[in-house]
Amino acid sequence: MLKRYKIVIDTLGSDKGPLEIVKGAKEVLNNYPNVDIVLVGDKNVIESSGIDLSRITIVHAPETVTNYDNPIEAFYIKADVSIFKAIEYAANNETIGMITAGNSGALLVGTIRYLLEDKSVRPCMAAILPNMEGKFTCLVDTGATIDCLPTQLVQFAHLGSKFMKYLYKIDSPKVGLLSNGMEPTKGNKLVKETHLLLKDDPNINFIGNIEGNKTLSGLCDVLVCDGFAGNQVLKNCEGMATNLVTEIIRYGKKTGLMEQTMAIVTHIMKTYDFESLGAGIVLGAKIPVMKCRGSSGEKAIASASHYLINIAENKSLYDGTDERN
Amino acid sequence: MLKRYKIVIDTLGSDKGPLEIVKGAKEVLNNYPNVDIVLVGDKNVIESSGIDLSRITIVHAPETVTNYDNPIEAFYIKADVSIFKAIEYAANNETIGMITAGNSGALLVGTIRYLLEDKSVRPCMAAILPNMEGKFTCLVDTGATIDCLPTQLVQFAHLGSKFMKYLYKIDSPKVGLLSNGMEPTKGNKLVKETHLLLKDDPNINFIGNIEGNKTLSGLCDVLVCDGFAGNQVLKNCEGMATNLVTEIIRYGKKTGLMEQTMAIVTHIMKTYDFESLGAGIVLGAKIPVMKCRGSSGEKAIASASHYLINIAENKSLYDGTDERN
Numbered sequence: 001m002l003k004r005y006k007i008v009i010d011t012l013g014s015d016k017g018p019l020e021i022v023k024g025a026k027e028v029l030n031n032y033p034n035v036d037i038v039l040v041g042d043k044n045v046i047e048s049s050g051i052d053l054s055r056i057t058i059v060h061a062p063e064t065v066t067n068y069d070n071p072i073e074a075f076y077i078k079a080d081v082s083i084f085k086a087i088e089y090a091a092n093n094e095t096i097g098m099i100t101a102g103n104s105g106a107l108l109v110g111t112i113r114y115l116l117e118d119k120s121v122r123p124c125m126a127a128i129l130p131n132m133e134g135k136f137t138c139l140v141d142t143g144a145t146i147d148c149l150p151t152q153l154v155q156f157a158h159l160g161s162k163f164m165k166y167l168y169k170i171d172s173p174k175v176g177l178l179s180n181g182m183e184p185t186k187g188n189k190l191v192k193e194t195h196l197l198l199k200d201d202p203n204i205n206f207i208g209n210i211e212g213n214k215t216l217s218g219l220c221d222v223l224v225c226d227g228f229a230g231n232q233v234l235k236n237c238e239g240m241a242t243n244l245v246t247e248i249i250r251y252g253k254k255t256g257l258m259e260q261t262m263a264i265v266t267h268i269m270k271t272y273d274f275e276s277l278g279a280g281i282v283l284g285a286k287i288p289v290m291k292c293r294g295s296s297g298e299k300a301i302a303s304a305s306h307y308l309i310n311i312a313e314n315k316s317l318y319d320g321t322d323e324r325n
Numbered sequence: 326m327l328k329r330y331k332i333v334i335d336t337l338g339s340d341k342g343p344l345e346i347v348k349g350a351k352e353v354l355n356n357y358p359n360v361d362i363v364l365v366g367d368k369n370v371i372e373s374s375g376i377d378l379s380r381i382t383i384v385h386a387p388e389t390v391t392n393y394d395n396p397i398e399a400f401y402i403k404a405d406v407s408i409f410k411a412i413e414y415a416a417n418n419e420t421i422g423m424i425t426a427g428n429s430g431a432l433l434v435g436t437i438r439y440l441l442e443d444k445s446v447r448p449c450m451a452a453i454l455p456n457m458e459g460k461f462t463c464l465v466d467t468g469a470t471i472d473c474l475p476t477q478l479v480q481f482a483h484l485g486s487k488f489m490k491y492l493y494k495i496d497s498p499k500v501g502l503l504s505n506g507m508e509p510t511k512g513n514k515l516v517k518e519t520h521l522l523l524k525d526d527p528n529i530n531f532i533g534n535i536e537g538n539k540t541l542s543g544l545c546d547v548l549v550c551d552g553f554a555g556n557q558v559l560k561n562c563e564g565m566a567t568n569l570v571t572e573i574i575r576y577g578k579k580t581g582l583m584e585q586t587m588a589i590v591t592h593i594m595k596t597y598d599f600e601s602l603g604a605g606i607v608l609g610a611k612i613p614v615m616k617c618r619g620s621s622g623e624k625a626i627a628s629a630s631h632y633l634i635n636i637a638e639n640k641s642l643y644d645g646t647d648e649r650n
Contacts, residue, residue, distance in 0.1 A: 067508045132568055143505055146513045180468055180556035183392045188471045188553040212560030216568055228513040231505035232554060235537025236561035243457055243541055244569050244593060251592045260585040267576045268569060 002034035005312055006095045007305055010086040011041030012064045013102025016297045018042065021101065022049045024301025029055055031302070032309065038095070040086040061085035064102065071105035075113065084110045090287055091115050097288035097308035101296040107282065107289065108144040115285040123284030124156040125227070125291060126163060127234055130271060133218030138164050138173075141227040142234050142280055148226035150193040153177075157204050159283035160222035167311060168221070176210035176220030178229055184209065190226060198224075241272045279304045327359035330637055331420045332630055335411040336366030337389045338427025341622045343367065346426065347374045349626025354380055356627070357634065363420070365411040386410035389427065396430035400438065409435045415612055416440050422613035422633035426621040432607065432614065433469040440610040448609030449481040450552070450616060451488060452559055455596060458543030463489050463498075466552040467559050467605050473551035475518040478502075482529050484608035485547035492636060493546070501535035501545030503554055509534065515551060523549075537561075566597045604629045 009025055011018040018041050025037050029052065036055045039046050043060040047053070061082040065074040075084060083102040087110035090098040100107060104125060111123050124141035131137045140156040141148070148156075157175050164173040177195055179187040184195050186209060198206040207220055215223060215233050225233065245265050252261030279300060282289040288311050290304040334350055336343040343366050350362050354377065361380045364371050368385040372378070386407040390399045400409060408427040412435035415423040425432060429450060436448050449466035456462045465481040466473070482500050489498040502520055504512040509520050511534060523531040532545055540548060540558050550558065570590050577586030604625060607614035613636050615629040 067506055068510060070510075132571065146505060178557070180471060180553055180560075181392055185393060185395075188551075191553075212557040213564030213567070215561060215564060217564070226513075228505055228516075229554065229557060232503070232537040232557050233561055235505075236540060236558055237565050239538030239540060239542070240562050240565035241569065242538065244566065244597075246457065247593060247596055248589055251589060255588075257585060257588070260582060261589060263580070263582070264573055264576060264586060264589060268572060271572055272569075 004034050004036065005032070005309060006036045006038060006093070007308055008038040008040065008086050008090045008093075008095050008098035009301060009305075010082050010098070010100035010102055011039050011046060012062075012082040013100055013294065014292070014296050015294050018045050019049055020297040021301055022046060022051055023298040024305075025056075026051050027298060027302040028305040032305075035305070035309065038086075038089055038093075040082045040089065059085050059089055065106035067103065069103070069106075071103060071109045074106060075109050081106070083107060084113075087111060087114045087289070090289070095287060096312040097290065099290045099292060099301060099304045099308070101292040101294055101300070104143050104280075104291060107291055111282055111285045111289060115287065115289065117284050117286050121155050121159070121284050122152050123282050124152075124159055125230075125280045126160060126283050127230075127280050129216055129234075129237070131216045131218035135218055135221075136168060137216060137218065137220065138168075138222045139215070139230055139233060140222065140224055140283065141230050143227040143231040144282070146227045146231075148190060150190060150197055153190070153194040153224050153226065154197050154201060154204075156283075157198060157201070157206075157222060157224045160224065161204060163281075163283050164221045170221050172205045173221035174207045174219070175204050175222045175224060176207055178215065178223055178225035178233065179209035179211065182209050182211060194224070237272075241268070245269065279307070281307075329359050329361065330357070330634060331361045331363060331418070332633055333363040333365065333411050333415045333420050333423035334626060334630075335407050335423070335425035335427055336364050336371060337387075337407040338425055338619065339617070339621050340619050343370050344374055345622040346626055347371060347376055348623040349630070350381075351376050352623060352627040353630040357630075360630070360634065363411075363414055363418075365407045365414065384410050384414055390431035392428065394428070394431075396428060396434045399431060400434050406431070408432060409438075412436060412439045412614070415614070420612060421637040422615065424615045424617065424626060424629045424633070426617040426619055426625070429468050429605075429616060432616055436607050436610045436614060440612065440614065442609055442611050446480050446484070446609050447477050448607050449477075449484055450555075450605045451485060451608050452555075452605050454541055454559075454562070456541045456543035460543060460546075461493060462541060462543065462545065463493075463547045464540070464555055464558060465547065465549055465608065466555050468552040468556040469607070471552045471556075473515060475515060475522055478515070478519040478549050478551065479522050479526060479529075481608075482523060482526075482531075482547060482549045485549065486529060488606075488608050489546045495546050497530045498546035499532045499544070500529050500547045500549060501532055503540065503548055503550035503558065504534035504536065507534050507536060519549070562597075566593070570594065604632070606632075 038057045040059040042062040061080040063081045091114040125144040140160040280291040292300040363382045365384040367387040386405040388406045416439040450469040465485040605616040617625040
């Protein structure tokens with residue numbers, strides 16, 4: 001008999017609204033008969049969504065942390081915030097992980113409050129991005145900590161290395177530091193200081209600075225930067241992919257070659273599928289916490305759940321059967 | 326009779342070597358019978374290159390500033406550095422501008438020393454990037470100043486606005502601030518402080534924060550950020566364009582649809598032609614100074630010269646006949 005798993009899903013925080021998230025939960029229930037789900041959010045919305053309630057636990061918490069809130073203040077002032085209640089539930093019950101499309105800052109605050117693996121290590125947000133070697137690069141931090149200290153970047157390097165080692169089965173993950181030039185002398189103050197620390201860390205396989213045009217080249221397995229720069233990398237790549245796809249479609253329309261261009265567009269979208277690949281994962285938490293982007297819908301939730309189940313089953317997250325190879 | 330123009334070209338600093346830069350100069354001489362060129366670099370190399378010397382002035386300066394040098398130290402210690410000699414020549418003679426593929430930091434130091442337009446304003450490096458509206462976005466700073474102050478970012482906003490107003494004939498250029506979220510509360514310390522200054526500046530048409538996935542969307546005419554972030558934007562966009570083109574070519578090979586895919590690739594490369602469009606321009610200097618990337622060759626030099634001639638003739642740099650429209 002299959003082992004039973006429980007996943008906590010925060011239904012609030014997506015731009016597409018809670019029903020889209022609940023749809024994702026429905027898909028997970030259909031795909032995995034051994035998975036139960038805890039839905040956190042507005043009880044009335046969830047109950048009236050038509051989801052089969054027999055394998056669902058509802059935690060009523062209809063409040064959210066918006067982009068205009070200070071997440072730390074929100075933690076102390078606001079009651080019944082879904083993202084905090086979801087983290088609290090995940091910490092106090094046996095679950096294989098939680099998923100949210102809510103506020104990154106709030107997710108960090110909640111993780112530090114309830115789910116910290118090691119009290120001396122600041123958690124970070126990782127994105128697992130498809131690289132040009134047909135493998136994956138773990139980008140840390142992607143926006144949890146916007147202003148970072150050099151020592152925090154070193155912690156992120158350790159968290160990212162551990163993640164790629166155990167979940168992507170890479171023996172000694174290569175760590176790169178995002179900079180504006182390959183030379184050790186290049187970088188802002190933060191990057192220059194971090195370079196010196198990483199270089200001398202015997203537990204990090206540091207390969208040096210990586211420039212912005214090589215972020216997805218596959219030169220390193222873990223790419224370290226502060227949350228501001230990481231957010232730029234993530235959004236720049238996504239923006240540029242969107243721009244090029246739009247440009248290709250325009251070209252197809254203009255030249256009447258729609259069939260051929262759409263085949264290429266479909267291929268590109270599959271390779272750089274940001275909705276399914278782009279979900280972030282919090283590193284440094286006791287259990288895996290997935291952060292889907294604000295624009296997430298059904299597919300993102302289903303794909304994050306699939307990821308959590310693979311982690312729970314200790315499967316390598318990279319099976320070599322990538323679409324691109 | 327055509328007015329005679331003089332352009333200063335630094336032949337050193339390109340990864341492709343000085344002969345490739347001299348080739349660019351040859352092309353300019355062929356295309357523009359009214360242009361004379363000052364070539365700065367190794368006299369022997371230039372003389373033996375076979376270029377017609379009748380319209381060439383040679384300034385012998387065989388030294389370079391490498392990425393391992395501190396540009397300020399290099400300015401005081403090294404003699405006969407081509408980039409500094411080129412700037413000095415441009416400052417002391419009647420020229421319509423200078424072009425270099427050399428070190429950005431050295432270019433900034435030389436500009437501040439010889440070519441400053443206003444002693445109270447720090448110059449910055451701008452890139453003029455094709456956006457999704459079929460127009461151009463001026464990105465400042467792209468790497469001249471890596472660690473910036475909020476007041477410097479405001480100066481960059483002014484320099485960028487002036488440039489887009491006079492050279493791209495945009496009445497009141499819209500200025501955006503690169504951040505990790507649209508809300509004024511989003512950003513690192515530098516960005517949050519800069520946001521408040523830009524918001525209150527009556528001479529800036531500030532439209533707020535712009536996220537990384539909207540850098541080339543055309544929402545703003547001038548996009549402001551520090552040199553570290555600007556370098557990331559530039560290189561991320563270039564890297565992602567290269568990745569997608571490579572992926573499309575792989576797909577073409579795999580499916581046997583090479584002809585159709587190459588037509589698309591050619592179109593994309595024309596739209597996002599980083600060698601001809603991606604040259605940077607120093608803003609805040611007395612005369613236009615073009616910075617071509619380190620990998621620049623013949624084409625980049627020819628295209629930067631064309632740009633300088635258009636500026637000298639006070640032509641709008643955007644004539645509405647973009648390839649993409």
